[in-house]
Amino acid sequence: MSTDGLSRRLAIVALLAGLLLGVGNFEAAAQHDALPSWNDGQSKQAIMDFVARVTHEGGPDFVKPAERIAVFDNDGTLWAEQPLYFQFLFAIDRVKALAPQHPEWKDQEPFASLLKGDLKGALAQGEHAIVEIIATTHSGMSTDEFNGIVGDWLASAKHPTSGKPYTDMVYEPMLELLDYLRANDFKTFIVTGGGIEFVRAFAEQRYGVPPEQVVGSSAKLKFQFRGGTPLLQKLPDVDFVNDGDGKPVGIQMHIGRRPIAAFGNSDGDLAMLQWTCTGAGPHFCLYVHHTDAEREWAYDRTSDIGKLDKGLDAAADGGWTVVDMKNDWRAIYPPQN
C-alpha cells in the first residue's frame, strides 16, 4: 500500500472513531470523579483547576507533557509517619532480628536500650544513635538482598497502634491524586527523606511509581564480585541526605527539570515547594496538614515527627493549598479488601 493510501485509511478510521465515540466520551468525562475520596471544597477545586489549566492545549498556561513533573514527599504525604517514621520501625525490628548474631549489643548503646524495649532511651542518645541504628541495619548486604529483606518485613510487620500492614496505611486520596495526575500526562516522582532503596521496595506496587522515579536518601554503594558474580554492596556510609535543602538538589540530580507541582507535609519539604513554586510558568504547591486526631493523627508546629511550622507560614504567604485532612478527605486509608 502506498503511504498516501495508508494516510487516507487512517483518516477514515479517525473520522469513524470520532463519530462513534464523540458524544459518549463527553458524557463519561462529565460524570466521572477522578478524586472520589476528596470532599468538594477549595483543596479539590484548586487541584482540578491547576490540572485543567496546564493541560488546556492552546491556553495561556499549557505545559507540554514532558514538562509535567510532579514531586511527592512520602512520609506523612503518601503514607502515615506516626508514632515514628516506618523505616525507623523497620530498623528497630532488624536490630531485634539480628541480635542473636550480635551478643555484644547487650552492653552496647544504642542497641542495649532498643533490645530492652527502651526506645525512648535509645532515641535520647541523639542523632548519632539514630544514624548508627540505620547504618547497622541498612548495610552489609547487596541491594538485591536488602530489597528482599524490606519486602519480607512489609509483608509481615504490623503497625504498633493500628495493627495494619504498613502498606495499608497509604492515603487513599493521594493514590487517587497520583492516578489523576498520570492520567493527565504528568510524570510522578517520589522525593523522600527516607532511603531510596527502602521506598523503591514498595513504590511501584503501591503507588505506581517505578524505581527510576524515586529520589531519596542514600548510602554509598560499592560494585564488587562475590564468587564471580557482580553485586552492589550497601556500605555503612551516608551518601546523600534528601531532606530540607537537599530535596531541590536531589530533584536536580535525578530529574534535571524543575517540577511544576509539589506535594509535602512538613518543613522538610519546604525547600522543595519553594523551588517548585518560584519557577517560571504555572506551578502548584500543596501541604497535607494532619488535622484528624480521630482517623489519623493531628500534629503540626511542635511535632518531633513531621513538624510543619515554617511551612504553614510559607503556605499562607504563597497562597499554596493546605489540605485539612479532617474536612477535605472523605477516606484516609484504602478500603479493606
Add this chain to the structure above:
Amino acid sequence: MSTDGLSRRLAIVALLAGLLLGVGNFEAAAQHDALPSWNDGQSKQAIMDFVARVTHEGGPDFVKPAERIAVFDNDGTLWAEQPLYFQFLFAIDRVKALAPQHPEWKDQEPFASLLKGDLKGALAQGEHAIVEIIATTHSGMSTDEFNGIVGDWLASAKHPTSGKPYTDMVYEPMLELLDYLRANDFKTFIVTGGGIEFVRAFAEQRYGVPPEQVVGSSAKLKFQFRGGTPLLQKLPDVDFVNDGDGKPVGIQMHIGRRPIAAFGNSDGDLAMLQWTCTGAGPHFCLYVHHTDAEREWAYDRTSDIGKLDKGLDAAADGGWTVVDMKNDWRAIYPPQN
C-alpha cells in the same frame, strides 16, 4: 451512553480499523528497515534478534516493557571523543573566555599553559590539573546559567579537525538504534562519565533522551537564594564520578533496576556491561569498536582516550556484540541538512 454502549462502539471501531489497516500495516512492517545505517551482518542481526526475543509476548524471553531498560555510554558510543573528550574542549574554550576576568592565570598553572596554547603541557601536569580545569569552568554559577553557557557553546563551537558543530558528530547508526529500542518500548538512558548537566544540555534534542534519563558525573550543588529567588549553585567539589565501577552504582542510584541492554565503547564501560550481562533473564551487551581511521578514528587497546583493552577480552569471553565501525556502519554521522 451506557458502558455497554461505549464498549460496543469501541469494538466496532477496532474492527473497522483492523479491516482498513491490517494488510497495509503488515506490508509496511515487512518493508521497513529501522536501522538503515547498519550494514547487514552479525551486529545488526544480533540487535534485531534480541529485540525480537524480549518483545515476543508469550515467548520464553519476553520482558515486560517497564523492565526494558537500555543504557548507553555517551563519549565514543553516541558521539565522537577524539582528539579529546568534547566536554574538555568546552572547558578549554571556557578558560579562554574567562581569562580576561582572571589576569592571575597568566602565571598560574595549568591555566598559563592552556592560554599559551600548550594543551600538552597543561595535560602533562596530571590528573589534578584536569580536575582543576573542570572545577573552575563548571562551578560558580547556577545550574540554569550553566545550561545556557553549554547551549551557547554547542551552538557556535566547531570541532578542531572536522570543522563540524559538535552535535553533528553524533553517530547516525546509534540515533537509529535509540529510536528502534524506544519504538519497542525500551526506556533509553545515557550513563556517561561526562558531566550530567553538560550532557543534559543537548541529550533531549539530539538523542531524544529527557534529562531525567541522563546519569552522569556530578559536582555538588547548593540550594540558596539570590535576591529572594532560589537557585542551585554549582560548587567546585566533586560529588560522584560515574565511570568504571561507578557506572553500575550510578545506574542503581538513578534507575534502581538492572538494565537488560548496555552499549559502550571503552574499558570505562566494562563494569556497566558486566552488571547488565550477568543479570537473570535475557540481556544484551555491545561494544562500539573504533576501526574506521578514514571516516572517524581507529583506536583501542593503547589509546589515552577511550581505551578498549580489557573490554575487548571480556567481549570475546562473554560473546558480546562488537561493532566494527568500518564494516558495520554504512554512515557515521547524520546527513548534512
